[in-house]
Amino acid sequence: MTPAHTERTEPDTGAAQGLVVEGLRKRFGGHQAVDDVSFTLAPGACLALVGESGSGKTTTVRMLVGLERPDGGTVRLAGRDRSARARGRGERLARAREIQMVFQDPYLSLDPRVPVAACVEEVLRLHTRLDPAGRRARVRELLEQVGLGEREAAALPRRxxxxxxxxxxxxxxxxxxxxVLVLDEAVAALDVSIQAQILELLGTIRRExxxxYLFVTHDLAVxxxxxxxVLVLKAGQVVEAGPAGRVLDAPEHPYTRLLLDSVPRRGWDVGQRMPRQDSAR
Structure with missing residues (x-):
């Protein structure tokens, strides 16, 4: 069977203004971590990058955000090539602004010694020309956008x-x-009800x-x-790709079916913030 990712139609003009990845490759020693990965993420869309540990997900996103340089292939965002090394601090900062990453463990991006408001303001100080009053106002807006108030703003992350x-x-x-917002297992460490709340929040932010979103996960339940x-990776290669409904309801590749069969629970109802029970299981 022809690989799923080669059967997809060419992206339209709108999609080309998004994130376009073509033939991405990365080798570490004798191990081919990523092998000919291609996909398009249109503006305002959400693509799930799915696979088990070692499938190449993390290496792929590290190349997208510039933490690793690809051995081959291209990464373009709004028509601009991000594959080559950034020239100078200004270009590095500009690239960082275009693609941001949310990790599974928030402590990777939060200084445990600094109050929440200051953690957020640090980003604004680095990337904007806002004066102190403007930064404080923007911090309040951002925290309100994610459902946090003054009490949380003044707290240390460990609280x-x-x-x-x-x-x-x-x-x-x-x-x-x-x-583009890369969400790397961003809800994996949270319990069921909190996962649903964060997913609902992310959906609201994407609409507004x-x-x-590039949603990186091993968990097909969400x-x-x-x-x-959905783009399914196995051993660094794309084995299946297509609309989420088709891939989840009628998977073509045995590896995708294996991932689906390993899900302990299916049928999230984010609106009720609780997982639905699947009567067929």
Whole structure:
């Protein structure tokens, strides 16, 4: 069978203004971590990058955000090539503003010694020309956008719950108004009800701000409620790709079926913030 990702139609003009990845490759020693990965993420869309540990997901997104340089292939955002090394601090900062990342562990982006408001303001100080009063006002707006108030703003990260810390990490990422938000297992460490709250928040932000999401996960239980399309990786290669409904309901590749069969629970109902029970299981 022809690989799923080669059967997709050419992106339209609108999609080309988004994130376009073509033939991405990365080798570490004798291991081919990423091998000919291609996809398009249109403005305002959400693509789920799915696979088990070691499938190449993390290496792929590290190349997208500039933490790793690809051995081959191209990464373009709004028509601009991001594959080559950035020339100078200004270009590095500009690229960082375009694609922001939210990690599974918020402590990767939060200084545990600094209050939440200052953590968010640090990003604004680095990437904007706002004066102190303007930065403080913007911090309040961002924290309100993710459902946090003055009490959380004054707290140290360790005083917050896991869900609250993840909201702070999202606020930091949104501070520079990115085109693309990479969510790397961003809800994996949260319990069921908090996962649903964060997913609902992310859906609201995407509708209101028009940001594109690359949702990186090994858990297909949440993909249906966040993704328009799904890209399945195995051993660094794309084995299946297509609309989320088709991939989840009628998977073509045995590996995709294996991932679906390993999901302990299916059928999230984000609106009720509780997982539905699947009567067929």
């Amino acid at each position: 917050l719950s896991g869900g609250q810390r993840q909201r702070v990490a999202i606020a930091r990422a949104l501070a520079v108004e990115p085109r 701000a028009g940001i594109s 993909v249906r409620h966040v993704a328009d399309e």
